[in-house]
Amino acid sequence: MTSDENIKCSPAPQAIGNYPHAKRVGDLLFLSGIGPRPAEGDKIPGTEIDSNGQIRTINIEAQCHAVFANVNTVLKNAGATWGDLVDITVFLIDIEKNFDIYNRVYSEYFSANGPCRTTVEVTRLPTPIAIELKCIAQIRT
Numbered sequence: 001m002t003s004d005e006n007i008k009c010s011p012a013p014q015a016i017g018n019y020p021h022a023k024r025v026g027d028l029l030f031l032s033g034i035g036p037r038p039a040e041g042d043k044i045p046g047t048e049i050d051s052n053g054q055i056r057t058i059n060i061e062a063q064c065h066a067v068f069a070n071v072n073t074v075l076k077n078a079g080a081t082w083g084d085l086v087d088i089t090v091f092l093i094d095i096e097k098n099f100d101i102y103n104r105v106y107s108e109y110f111s112a113n114g115p116c117r118t119t120v121e122v123t124r125l126p127t128p129i130a131i132e133l134k135c136i137a138q139i140r141t
Helices: 060-077 095-109
Strands: 004-007 022-025 028-031 047-049 055-058 085-092 116-121 131-138
Touching: 028 060, 060 095, 060 131, 085 095, 095 116
Parallel strands: 085 116
Antiparallel strands: 004 022, 022 028, 028 131, 047 055, 085 131
């Protein structure tokens, strides 16, 4: 792997635009925003969509687990590990309703010595999802 490389990851959900799943620059790996969409199919885990394409119900716990699985897939494909994560930005569409659940699930994956984290509320995300992660990892060679 070169020190400046775009990474496309076929086992991960395909990007909804013209961008890579990740970009490696030196020993840093920058992941594009990753949500809970599956790699195959279009049914988002924990989400019921109405006939207008709007979110009807959300199981944020299911979406959190799906997001973490997708992040892990991209990390592995890029030659990194879960322990290489140094910073995570979390986007939630309803921080008041979902933060406590997200925080509990996050604690299943990370200890207090895990990566830095910022959580923000957004009005909506590009697809009918309730959570997206933006991650930075340092690949230790």
